[in-house]
Amino acid sequence: MYRSAVYDEPLLNELESYAKECKSEPITLLPASLQRKDKPCIPDLDETQIVRHFFRLSQMNYGVDSGIYPLGSCTMKYNPKICEEISRWDNFAGIHPYQDVSTIQGNLQIMYELEKMLCEITGMDYFTLQPAAGAHGEFLGMLLTRAYHEFNKDYQRDEVILPDTSHGTNPASAAMAGYKLTEIPSTREGTVDLEMLEKALSEKTACFMLTNPNTLGIFESEILEISKLVHKAGALLYYDGANMNAIMGKARPGDMGFDIVHLNLHKTFATPHGGGGPGSGPVGVKSKLEKFLPIPRISKDKKDGYFFDYDYPNSIGKIKGFYGNFSAILKAYVYIVMMGGDGLKETSEVAVLNSNYMKNKLVKSGKYELPYKELRKHEFVLSCEKLKQEKNIRALDVAKRLLDYGLHPPTIYFPLIVKEALMIEPTESESKYELDKYINALIKIADENPEIIKNAPNNTSVKRVDDVGATKNPVLTWKMI
């Protein structure tokens, strides 16, 4: 049985601190209006205390290196150690962004080549690596959409359409860029309803945002018709690349008719999530949108090599300081160099195989239902509705009980159109042994005593956490305790 480390680890400010001697004579040169009189209340600890503190905290945390982490649409795959190591070399990490171009040729080459490789993988014409995360890429995509329509004097286009299966970031990004949202319901097959789409499209539509395969893990087979409808209405087609791990080397958004694509390097290209970030959300576009891409672009000159090109008068400008999250960019580059074109194709094939293998066994067990279509890509969404009806066990309870088995739960309650949803994405990096372990745990849980499940987890560093209480009575810093 799994057991997490349990420490009653104090907060840093509760550790035994000692005041270090420090020079406290005022800095006379500094204007009096700005001189700090009080010491900032940061505890003075010794290095042993600090290292042990964070070491213990780390032991109360689950990562991909702890075990399977099948969060749907998050693509929690193994993060190769070599990528980490290389990204920490001084000659990559110790570079100032404004150095003379002759001293950063390595970095520029990596960015230039990665852009080209991402173009090939997605079928797009140009890429920018500037966005810091997927949602940031979406926001950029919406700004590019605006710039495109404004350039064409198509000012009335102020609506973005998306299906009800879309990621939460999609509507949030479009709204942030000033768009009104229209959500269209999916068909009974779980895919885009062409009739509804056609009805929703008009001369006011700026863009249709779509994930393909969608968040149910279903490939939108009518994508070419969708593309035709969207373009006929004069709108753009946006590809949320969160699910790109399903189709590398199999199909490309560019060939499907998408005009703008974002990728998540911290999903598909194996760079770690870092407990929430840094990520990287490159954006690719078709030629007609190139001139609006953020500056600087990276160009190559036969004589002087690679350089930053600012000469794009129609560019939207910048979306982030400097050039993007370089360490993530570098790790993704190293990953692609190792995998090669064939390796990426193999990645998607096995990711889809693993997903369908799990889905089949779990559906066969009869414990969980699979609403919508049978064939899935890299992820699938089960419903715990039967368990809820029969035993009052909810998706949340199943998730918490999985933790007792030392297994990270799937994404739950998403997409919103599946009741009591378990959204499972195993990725290609799990072995059959790990998949079987997960399948067996889910089947076993369905037959367990509901009391046990409702009280789970028990083997984690804390028991079920009261998040409602946290919201009712916010304690957000040690000062507020």
Add this chain to the structure above:
Amino acid sequence: MGVPMKFIPNSTIKNDMLKETGLNDMDELFSDIPKQIRVKNLNIPKGLSQQDTEKKLREMAKKNESFCDMLSFLGGGIKPHYIPSAVKSIISRAEFYTAYTPYQPEASQGFLQAMFEYQSMIVELTGMDIANASLYDGATALGEAALMCSRINQKKTFVIPQNISWEKKSVLKNYAKGPGIKIKEVPYDDKTGKTDLEKLEKNIDKDTAGIYIENPNFFGVFEDNINKISKVVKDVGSLFVVGIDPISLGITKSPGNYGADIVIGEGRALGNPMDFGGSSLGIFACKKDFLRQTPGRIIGMTKDTDGKRAFCMTLQTREQHIRRAKATSNICTNEGLCSLTAVAFLSWLGSSGLQELSRINFDKGQKLASTIGSIRGFEKRFTSVHFNEFVIKCHDANKVNKELLERGIQGGLILNKWHPELKDCMLFGVSEMHTDKDMEKLASALREA
């Protein structure tokens, strides 16, 4: 050697698994993709073994020159800083860096507690009530701050000094586009390099959503009129947004002490490498009245079912995964690991260490500026007191930098591209990483140049 496939364990048993899944071949799994758009192969070279990959990357790394090979005095809001090995060791714990956003608090207590500690320290440094767990960087934090001001008071103009980095300005303008917030720029005083207080007063009124001041500002100059600025902002009923460099807060007052409502900044310097400008850390803190308007993840303390202390993400109804189009921001992935680095770094320093680091940076800034300023043909462009960056005017900035580079030194950032009024001006930066000898080396090279 098939080495890449080491990351795909089931590669060798695909056929067995297909059979067990009731399928004949791989194509069946992709039969839902229309034939017209199927691709056979990607035009990307064959994968390399790990050994060959490392070799290839070593060659590419040689085409860069890092601070270890080449002395650099570049400013622009980013400088080399010392990173303690203990900090590197802490953030190399794979339980931290291979984790996702802590959606399952019971399996993420370590990261959550560290983020709670990060928020607590940021609040201590900035003098605010609350902080979020991070935004992408200082520039996007400014964008989010402008949006938040407008959400709070429904006003549509945001005022900034003319002398913030062009990059920040551009990012801000893009963030402001959606809700149609107008960005107004206030000139700086040509002599002191500080925000022109009179012109600021003229440019703001009761319709101003927020006013942004950086301290120290982009020219490295301290805004010592800060109390007056704060009063002017309050008088028109606007919100006061202050941008900080955390390294300076060991010796300077917390913005909370001079009336800031929102404090933002670039936190990279807290233990993160320069990394070519990214991975960055957007600091975002504010008064508690604005809690429900705050963008990004916030970690709260609560209890588990046994009544034991526990942590979790909180106030999630502000966020995109719950509120969708009505969220306070679209941010999902943030810069979690950089926040972890920052809290590990700050605890390694302690308050005494931070004061000392701050002081060293201040002192080096003064020393280098007076050294360069005493060389014929070079003068300090602005009269005000600065921190660890400062502007120098010379006869021909491009020529100077070229000659420095020939001597293996990277000079200051040439400003005239984005500040045409500052012809032949360079923004120098210095930190605890620069020794007296380094500074002397620069000075003698400048004398020759």
